[in-house]
Amino acid sequence: MEEKEISKAVIKRLPRYYRYLGELMESGVERISSNELSSKMKVTASQIRQDLNNFGGFGQQGYGYNVKHLYTEIGKILGLDKNHNVIIVGAGNLGQAIANYGAFEKRGFIIKGIFDVNPRLQGVTVRGIEIRMIDELEQFIKDNNVQIAALTIPKTKAAEMAELLVKYGVKAIWNFAHTDLNLPDDILIENVHLSESLMRLSYNITRYEKERLNENDN
Amino acid sequence: MEEKEISKAVIKRLPRYYRYLGELMESGVERISSNELSSKMKVTASQIRQDLNNFGGFGQQGYGYNVKHLYTEIGKILGLDKNHNVIIVGAGNLGQAIANYGAFEKRGFIIKGIFDVNPRLQGVTVRGIEIRMIDELEQFIKDNNVQIAALTIPKTKAAEMAELLVKYGVKAIWNFAHTDLNLPDDILIENVHLSESLMRLSYNITRYEKERLNENDN
DNA sequence: AATCTATTGTTATTATTCTAACAATTTATA
DNA sequence: TATAAATTGTTAGAATAATAACAATAGATT
Ligand SMILES: NC(=O)c1ccc[n+]([C@@H]2O[C@H](COP(=O)([O-])OP(=O)(O)OC[C@H]3O[C@@H](n4cnc5c(N)ncnc54)[C@H](O)[C@@H]3O)[C@@H](O)[C@H]2O)c1
Ligand SMILES: NC(=O)c1ccc[n+]([C@@H]2O[C@H](COP(=O)([O-])OP(=O)(O)OC[C@H]3O[C@@H](n4cnc5c(N)ncnc54)[C@H](O)[C@@H]3O)[C@@H](O)[C@H]2O)c1
Numbered sequence: 230m231e232e233k234e235i236s237k238a239v240i241k242r243l244p245r246y247y248r249y250l251g252e253l254m255e256s257g258v259e260r261i262s263s264n265e266l267s268s269k270m271k272v273t274a275s276q277i278r279q280d281l282n283n284f285g286g287f288g289q290q291g292y293g294y295n296v297k298h299l300y301t302e303i304g305k306i307l308g309l310d311k312n313h314n315v316i317i318v319g320a321g322n323l324g325q326a327i328a329n330y331g332a333f334e335k336r337g338f339i340i341k342g343i344f345d346v347n348p349r350l351q352g353v354t355v356r357g358i359e360i361r362m363i364d365e366l367e368q369f370i371k372d373n374n375v376q377i378a379a380l381t382i383p384k385t386k387a388a389e390m391a392e393l394l395v396k397y398g399v400k401a402i403w404n405f406a407h408t409d410l411n412l413p414d415d416i417l418i419e420n421v422h423l424s425e426s427l428m429r430l431s432y433n434i435t436r437y438e439k440e441r442l443n444e445n446d447n
Numbered sequence: 448m449e450e451k452e453i454s455k456a457v458i459k460r461l462p463r464y465y466r467y468l469g470e471l472m473e474s475g476v477e478r479i480s481s482n483e484l485s486s487k488m489k490v491t492a493s494q495i496r497q498d499l500n501n502f503g504g505f506g507q508q509g510y511g512y513n514v515k516h517l518y519t520e521i522g523k524i525l526g527l528d529k530n531h532n533v534i535i536v537g538a539g540n541l542g543q544a545i546a547n548y549g550a551f552e553k554r555g556f557i558i559k560g561i562f563d564v565n566p567r568l569q570g571v572t573v574r575g576i577e578i579r580m581i582d583e584l585e586q587f588i589k590d591n592n593v594q595i596a597a598l599t600i601p602k603t604k605a606a607e608m609a610e611l612l613v614k615y616g617v618k619a620i621w622n623f624a625h626t627d628l629n630l631p632d633d634i635l636i637e638n639v640h641l642s643e644s645l646m647r648l649s650y651n652i653t654r655y656e657k658e659r660l661n662e663n664d665n
Numbered sequence: 666a667a668t669c670t671a672t673t674g675t676t677a678t679t680a681t682t683c684t685a686a687c688a689a690t691t692t693a694t695a
Numbered sequence: 696t697a698t699a700a701a702t703t704g705t706t707a708g709a710a711t712a713a714t715a716a717c718a719a720t721a722g723a724t725t
Contacts, residue, residue, distance in 0.1 A: 238712065240650055244643035248625065262672060274672095275714050282674060290673040291721040307646045308653030322544035327641075329540045338645060376652060377645075400655075401648050407466065417655065419648040423545075423639065425462035427556060427595075428525045430619050430637040432458055434594060435526030437618075437635065456682065480702060492702095493684050500704060508703040509691035 239280050243307055245270070246280070250300040262293035312337045314375045316399075318390060319382035320345040320353075320360045323405055327379055328355040341373045370397040377401045384408040457498050461525055463488070464498070468518040480511035530555045532593045534617075536608060537600035538563040538571075538578045541623055545597055546573040559591045588615040595619045602626040 249270055253261060267274035281287050281299070284306055288294040304310055315333075317324045320343045327333075328343055343360045345351075350360045361369065369375070378399045380387055387406035394402065401417040404410055410418055467488055471479060485492035499505050499517070502524055506512040522528055533551075535542045538561045545551075546561055561578045563569075568578045579587065587593070596617045598605055605624035612620065619635040622628055628636055 236712070240647060243650065244640070244646040247646070248643075264672080273714060275716090276712095278673065279675085279713080286674065288673050289721060290719070291671045291723080293672065306650065306653075308649040309646065311653075313649060313652065322547045326540035326544040333642065333645065336642065336646070338649075377648060401652055403645065403648060415655070417648060417651045419644050419651075421639075421641065421644055422462070424551065424554065425466075426637050426639055427551065427621065428462040428465070428527065428554070429458060430595060430621060430635060431526040431531060431556075432461065432524065433635045433637075434531065434619050435524075435529075437633070454682075482702080491684060493686090494682095496703065497683080497705085504704065506703055507691065508689070509693085509701050511702065 235283050239283055242272075242280060243303060246277075247300065247303045247307060247309075250296055250303065253296045254300050258296050260293045260295055263288070265293075309337050312339050313377055314339055314341050314373055315377045315379060315403075316341055316370070316373075316375050317343045317379045317381060318345075318366075318394065319380065320347075320350050320355070321381060324379070324381035325355050327381065328358055331356065338377070341375060342369055344369075366393070367397045370394070370399060375399055377403060379403040379405065381405045453501050457501055460490075460498060461521060464495075465518065465521045465525060465527075468514055468521065471514045472518050476514050478511045478513055481506070483511075527555050530557050531595055532557055532559050532591055533595045533597060533621075534559055534588070534591075534593050535561045535597045535599060536563075536584075536612065537598065538565070538568050538573070539599060542597070542599035543573050545599065546576055549574065556595070559593060560587055562587075584611070585615045588612070588617060593617055595621060597621040597623065599623045 249266065263274040263277045266277055270277075278288070281294070284302070287299050287302055301310075315338050317328050317340060320328070324343065324345075328340055333340065340356075340358055343355060343358055344363055344366055345360055346363055348362065351362055353360045376399065378394045378401075380391060380394075380402055382390060384406040387404065387408050388410060391402055391404070391410045391412060395412055395416050399416075401419070402410060402412070404418055404420045405423070407422060407424060409420075412418065467484065481492040481495040484495055488495075496506070499512070502520070505517050505520055519528075533556050535546050535558060538546070542561065542563075546558055551558065558574075558576055561573060561576055562581055562584055563578055564581055566580065569580055571578045594617065596612045596619075598609060598612075598620055600608060602624040605622065605626050606628060609620055609622070609628045609630060613630055613634050618633075619637070620628060620630070622636055622638045623641070625640060625642060627638075630636065
């Protein structure tokens with residue numbers, strides 16, 4: 230029985246559905262139609278139905294979707310029904326900000342440890358989690374079944390560290406360093422390139438200013 | 448003279464071209480063909496040529512692209528040749544991490560001020576930048592020609608604060624709160640939804656594990 | 666129980682994005 | 696200076712994604 234390949238675009242939208250359904254659930258809404266959801270989320274109802282249908286018929290004709298059920302199902306699809314063990318590599322500004330953010334744990338992302346090379350950070354704790362030195366990394370990953378490593382170290386060190394993490398058994402890297410990691414195909418990479426995001430904003434500001442100038446010319 | 452609309456997909460790739468060209472420039476490479484760049488960046492040469500051609504013919508047949516020139520031109524397209532005044536609203540974990548990150552200034556994103564509601568933070572400085580209280584916000588935005596606000600406050604306050612920022616004259620919001628902002632069409636929004644990024648990783652981990660199980664069944 | 670209404674699942678159509686192909690043009694070589 | 700090689704800009708074609716349409720079906724109404 231072969232699974233139909235789900236397009237990347239659909240996956241990208243799933244967390245947003247999940248968020249909206251969670252909010253609806255919290256405010257006590259029991260059922261919702263693709264049309265109502267459409268106007269809330271500002272996407273077409275057609276797209277909602279098609280997206281959801283990739284994973285099976287969660288709705289009922291004439292009724293709509295049961296909010297709680299749909300929320301749970303999307304959660305399962307996203308793998309949020311299971312815990313994921315996470316380490317943070319690089320206990321600098323960003324690494325500590327992430328470590329301090331409690332909400333990830335609620336979604337099943339358990340921050341097991343934080344690592345750094347700076348000996349002055351050894352033993353310091355962030356939200357009760359101890360910062361450890363790199364020499365403990367290998368053993369720790371194996372002992373704690375670490376799946377995900379958040380990589381928050383300078384870009385010059387990132388590629389090398391990523392390879393080490395993979396060697397030690399990490400399966401997925403959440404990469405904040407401004408560089409592309411070249412790792413085996415079975416290693417999952419999710420890049421968070423904040424400066425690219427800021428550049429897109431800058432592009433749009435620039436374009437918008439240009440447009441306004443052109444309009445004034447007419 | 449009408450400008451051809453550039454597709455979102457192209458804009459999303461521009462910062463990555465910019466990064467690669469910057470690195471090539473630093474390592475002294477003077478010219479590059481779409482084919483060479485293609486193998487470095489792992490995208491098709493065809494796409495590179497088509498992307499760049501949206502903005503004009505930067506290359507030369509038989510020669511390729513001049514790295515420095517192309518880098519400069521893409522910088523201009525992205526609006527990186529001008530400074531942008533930025534404030535950070537929310538001096539918590541994330542807000543301070545961003546404020547502490549010096550590299551944005553090098554690209555022309557000047558962090559002018561940091562704001563919070565917590566009186567205990569008043570006067571504290573981050574990388575020399577003073578944390579101010581919200582009552583100074585309006586005047587500060589006007590005095591400093593602030594274009595971009597990084598929004599790093601809890602999601603329950605984000606929508607309200609975003610409206611305030613717009614009212615005071617901010618043109619673009621870099622939104623880290625986990626919520627969609629509904630603002631006038633001429634206000635630019637760039638969302639950084641970290642938990643969505645983490646959920647995508649979780650989805651892929653889950654799917655990959657499933658695939659391996661299926662393979663073993665055969 | 667029959668009919669009407671709402672709303673999905675699914676197929677068809679349209680739009681967007683990506684890749685391939687190649688003529689035009691420049692540089693390098695003989 | 697003529698010819699060959701390299702490589703772009705651009706057009707054509709293929710693939711992917713989004714929207715629209717509608718038949719099928721469940722629930723509500725009479
Ligand atoms: N802070 C931001 O807003 C921001 C924005 C965009 C990108 N980034 C990127 O995120 C990464 C982290 O940024 P930051 O601001 O937290 O930097 P930072 O300098 O505050 O922290 C980096 C930490 O990594 C540690 N480190 C260095 N090499 C290491 C190694 N081999 N193993 C383990 N730890 C190591 C350092 O000791 C330091 O504590 C950088 O690549 C940066 O470019 C950060
Ligand atoms: N830290 C992370 O890793 C992370 C990850 C994902 C999302 N986020 C989101 O980013 C935002 C900030 O996260 P954080 O970890 O920095 O939170 P935080 O609690 O550390 O900081 C929030 C700051 O905002 C201030 N604040 C509250 N209301 C304000 C207002 N009306 N005006 C100005 N300041 C106000 C608070 O005093 C506090 O200093 C939140 O929306 C959070 O959900 C953070």
